[in-house]
Amino acid sequence: MKISCQKLGKRFNRDWIFRNFTYDFFAAQSYAITGANGSGKSTLLQVIAGAIASSEGSVEYGQHHSKPKSIIASENAYQYLSIAAPYLELVEEMTVTEFFGFHQNFKPFLPGWNIEKIVSHVGLEKAANKQIRYYSSGMKQRVKLAQAFFSSTPVLLLDEPCTNFDETGINLYHQMVKDFCKDRIVIVSSNDQQEYSFCNNILRIQDWK
Numbered sequence: 001m002k003i004s005c006q007k008l009g010k011r012f013n014r015d016w017i018f019r020n021f022t023y024d025f026f027a028a029q030s031y032a033i034t035g036a037n038g039s040g041k042s043t044l045l046q047v048i049a050g051a052i053a054s055s056e057g058s059v060e061y062g063q064h065h066s067k068p069k070s071i072i073a074s075e076n077a078y079q080y081l082s083i084a085a086p087y088l089e090l091v092e093e094m095t096v097t098e099f100f101g102f103h104q105n106f107k108p109f110l111p112g113w114n115i116e117k118i119v120s121h122v123g124l125e126k127a128a129n130k131q132i133r134y135y136s137s138g139m140k141q142r143v144k145l146a147q148a149f150f151s152s153t154p155v156l157l158l159d160e161p162c163t164n165f166d167e168t169g170i171n172l173y174h175q176m177v178k179d180f181c182k183d184r185i186v187i188v189s190s191n192d193q194q195e196y197s198f199c200n201n202i203l204r205i206q207d208w209k
Contacts, residue, residue: 001026001061001062001063001080001155001184002026002061002062002063002185003024003025003048003060003061003155004025004059004060004062005021005022005023005024005025005057006022006057006058006059006060007021007022007056007058008020008021008022008044008047008054008057008058009054009055009056009057010040010043010044010047010052010054010055011055016055016209017040017043017044018040018043018205018208018209019056019208019209020057020208021057022057023203025048025185025187026185027183027184028184028185029185029186029200029201030177030181030186030187030188030196030198030199030200030201031185031186031187031188031201031202031203032187032188032189032190032196032199032202032203033045033187033188033189033203033205034191034196034202034203034204034205035191035204035205035206036191037191039205039206040205041190041191041205042085042087042159042160042189044189044205045083045085045157045159045187045189047059048187049077049078049081049083049157050074050077050078050081051083059074059077061074061077061080061155079153080153080154080155081155081156081157082147082148082149082151082153082155082156082157083148083156083158084144084145084147084148084149084157084158084159085144085157085158085159085160086141086159086160086163087159088144090132090140090144091132092131092132093131093133094132095128095129095130095131095132096124096127096128096130096132096135097115097116097119097128097129099132099143099147100115100119100147101115103147103151107153108151108152109150109151110150110151110152111152113150116128118146119146121146122142122143122145122146122172123142123168123172124139124142124143127139136164137164138165138166138169140164141161141163141164142169142172145158145161145173145176149176149180149181153184154183154184154185155184155187156181156184156185156187158186158187158188158189158190158195159189160189160190160192160195161188161190161195162192162194162195173195174198177198178198186199
């Protein structure tokens with residue numbers, strides 16, 4: 001898998017958040033997009049994900065080491081991406097078991113994993129039949145990360161992945177990165193080094209202002 005960004009730019013009204021962002025992301029590599037709060041790193045991640053449109057430039061998704069004809073249509077790119085972010089809402093009227101069952105209708109889980117195993121892996125087995133609205137903020141973050149990590153997609157996008165986590169949650173996050181990210185494109189948007197310490201490529205959003 002490869003994601004190719006060509007002269008990407010995003011503006012709100014007359015203000016450019018970033019501009020001329022040209023970069024290629026490759027499988028089995030991890031990337032951090034860093035910058036101060038409000039600098040545009042989350043916006044860039046959402047543009048890469050296709051969640052919001054860029055003001056200029058393009059994002060192409062395709063297979064690495066293959067012919068140009070293998071480019072994935074942008075409207076189908078969501079099938080190859082998983083994202084976890086603080087601003088993404090959970091269906092809080094559901095239990096986590098119901099929620100993962102609903103999610104599985106859209107994206108299959110990694111081979112060998114089912115709902116029961118995933119719920120147990122992220123430490124939510126005692127709350128498996130409780131509505132998500134009664135979860136703590138840290139428990140909800142575990143649900144968001146599990147939804148992203150365990151979806152069978154070649155691209156994993158993580159925006160401030162340790163939000164609301166205590167030390168146990170942070171350790172779980174790093175273990176999941178170690179166990180489930182070897183062959184994926186992983187892009188982390190963060191200004192907290194403990195969230196992206198494993199990344200072997202660091203991109204500073206201020207370099208594209």
